[in-house]
Amino acid sequence: MRVDDLSTPALLVDADAFSANVARMAAQRPGGMLRPHVKAFKSTALAAELVAAGHDTFCGATARELLGMAAAGLGDDLLLANELVDPRRLQALAACGARVSVAVDSAATVAAAAAAGIREVLVDVAVGMPRCGCPPGAAGRLAELARRAGLEVRGVMGYEGHLMTAPAAEKAAAVEAAMARLLEAHDSVGGDIVSGGGTGTYATNQWVTELQAGSYTLMDTHYAAAGLPFRHALSLLCTVISVDPRGRWAVCDAGLKALGMDHGDPTLTGFEVLFCSDEHTTFAAHDGARLPKVGDRLRMLPAHVDPTVAYHESMHVIGPDDDIIDTWAVDLRGW
């Protein structure tokens, strides 16, 4: 089967670009120095490729991501890099058969984890982004609370999400300052793990013992604009379904229900995207260029990989001649 045989919209993964991305990261962060974040791709089939590249610890943002990884036998060491107080989901994680650690940042999250039978936690520390995480100065007391509740405290985590696409000139110093907060917390918490970072700070963050990154595998235009060396492996195949007879625009069959829109419009190389509707993208030709015709296939680059993948049931892995090498189920969707 070939790309031309696919119905659209459909996600494509360029096998060569994907492999290059995985190899580049594995060279920088081999084995357990990377804890791949499955939230970016939500696919156990893709995760299995990362295992083959030497990574056997993973993190996720939802219970379903971790339960799916455990069920697929990819659960040597799974981290819920998020707070969770739902007893049913915490109990499912505790009973899934894999080694599961969860993040805690409050007495309430510690109590919920302990009550559900979770055995290991990381203390989540606020390092500058207004989201989860306790203040560095409170981390030691929280670790103590967790230990008294019978939990093993493996260390700390902190996500410098506000710095992922910071200008290069400022990034190093800003990441160092954020990680100083995490290391301050680690001094009082103890444990082997200092977990943090992401695709945008993969080369900058020298302070974590393990990097939480997932987007690098597939990439998007938001991360590419930050000058990262990873290649666009993910694209959205679409079909032109209508062309304005006066040549002002054309319309393809992939819209905002096939794309994450929080980082803006997708990119259609060679054309100018005018706007996305539910199931359409309207685009214009650059000056002097010709519009495609009805039935032509185009490939869009998503602005944000995570919410784009979450709309799809599968990703098709394509080789250099547009043959379909594999189809990866997006089997970790939902919560």
Added chain:
Amino acid sequence: MRVDDLSTPALLVDADAFSANVARMAAQRPGGMLRPHVKAFKSTALAAELVAAGHDTFCGATARELLGMAAAGLGDDLLLANELVDPRRLQALAACGARVSVAVDSAATVAAAAAAGIREVLVDVAVGMPRCGCPPGAAGRLAELARRAGLEVRGVMGYEGHLMTAPAAEKAAAVEAAMARLLEAHDSVGGDIVSGGGTGTYATNQWVTELQAGSYTLMDTHYAAAGLPFRHALSLLCTVISVDPRGRWAVCDAGLKALGMDHGDPTLTGFEVLFCSDEHTTFAAHDGARLPKVGDRLRMLPAHVDPTVAYHESMHVIGPDDDIIDTWAVDLRGW
């Protein structure tokens, strides 16, 4: 089972608001004067409620929406209100056992429909929105082309999508002008059907024989801001998972993978949404107000119903005492 028993994030449908919305529209557009658009809710269970309210014709934006409706026995008269050139999907529609009409706006779409065994079409006419549709002056020739290809031409459709949330003072005249283009096309095309409109023009558009509306059933803040009388039936239940100890913000467990973001942030009544991340929304209290505590449940109002529902597997229908009356599968997702 009650709302408190649900894991989050979860979509809730207020049964009373939903029924009121359905009744209000059915009073304005009874029976076949409304062709409910399933793209807004992607659920055969919800569609069955509309059948019970007297509507037995439907439209959709994707082949899967229509094939699912046909399989559920809700296929008295289904319209693909979109252009499609995929032979496999057109053949599936032609063979699904239901009466299926498709929109055409070019020689290529006519040829694709005829080749696949589609029997009935509407000519899609551009009425002012830069998307699909042929010019009004070309509609007659296109109808002739379709009839020569053996297709029955049932009439015309045109979507004044650019006017859905136009200011009230301008809407009536603008919709009339758009529909003048559609009626001009209809004069040369013939057939019984003049299809168009949507939730935003349900009371304004007096020119169509059938209105294509779906969002009115569930509603969102974008449509509500336009002053429509439909109630918020849809909300997103979430759980507070982290609260800043200094009281500057709190974080819940529903983010941009549980919400369509193209119309902006969701609304959290009583609080100020600061930003959404993949699986979180960070929000602040209004001056002097108190933040909730970890474990508290809140309900967010989505900015755009269609792409929000498309992220979820189900919607829970709730009664006046927060009891769960029914759970509707979102079974028409994908393409």
